[in-house]
Amino acid sequence: MPTNSRHFLQIPGPTNVPERVLRAIDRATIDHRGPAFQELAGKVLAGLKRVFRTEEPVIVYPSSGTGAWEAALVNTLRPGDRVLAFETGHFASLWRGIAERLGLEVAWVPGDWRRGVDPSIVEERLRADTGRTIKAVMVVHNETSTGVASRIAAIRDAIDRAGHPALYLVDTISSLGSIDYRHDEWGVDVTVGGSQKGLMLPPGLAFNAVSKKALDASRQATLPRVYWDWTPMLEANARGFFPYTPATNLLYGLAEAIAMLEEEGLDAVFARHDRHAAATRAAVTGWGLEVLATDPAEQSSALTAVVMPDGHDADRLRQIILEQFDMSLGQGLGRLSGRVFRIGHLGAFNDLTLMGTLAGVEMGLKLTGVPHERGGARAAMESLTAAATTKAEAAT
């Protein structure tokens, strides 16, 4: 149904780009070797450190997140190195595939796509590696295909308990700017990020936050790297420039997005996502449907994957919702194709956007003939108003 009002883009990335960010991007492209650019780069590179919660450099690539995945590996490892990785879902599986195609040997811990990385298995696998052949541990923080968030700090503790020197590489492409994340405090060596999810930007920028240990490893690393090489990037960044043409207009948008996150306050941003996720789960339970993520301690605040009742196709539901209500929901990826749909509740998002989204889902369930209980949207409203009442009481 064509409409001339705003499309509801409720996939878990790319997310809705706020007007402020669109307006910031809509400016003349400048000389990327001139003083105005230098000022922009300085501002953006400093702001990114606050978002990643690091004192170390953050590298910005004009690429999709996949490029930053590759960059994390080629800058730190050698051909044939062993890495430990976990089958949390589709994105973890894709990152594994990149590692293999680069000639790394992946020790793969299978999973059921409903739970995150188990810290006790990390500890066990690293303790068993007495020869210290594992050079890196690869973890996806927020598995966007399943709505499961792994516990990054607990996994750090597990690596430390094993006393293992492996690098810790973490994908935060769909958690950065929506779920609490601390690069330095959690001892992460390379954090991989992307622009189009919690950071509320269009696709096209990707990040590597780099620890001192990762930087040391990069001096010994021998996988071929040119475009992704940290060294010329860090040298140029130190002067406020880039070794090749940067995505200037996306950097304008990034400066604005960081300003928006900081005006709200990062902790308030995370609390907002927690609240919206809780309300979404209340809706799913209210419909009598099942949240894919089984462990409440791992349920994502950025998106919720909903399991379809047997015999019902999630893609048909999504298609009807798109046609009737002009809303895009996330499809089931990989082995979850047709079996789940994903509600993105991250980025530029407020209570009424959530209610519009959930109302669209509830109406779609009815139109598609999916067995469900009425009242999921109502349960979400109760959840949101209960949280609002607490806030209002605190204010008086």
Ligand SMILES: *Cc1c(COP(=O)(O)O)cnc(C)c1O
């Ligand atoms: C979106 C996403 C990616 C892939 O990023 P692209 O920008 O599509 O290359 C990787 N990991 C996670 C967790 C994601 O959500």
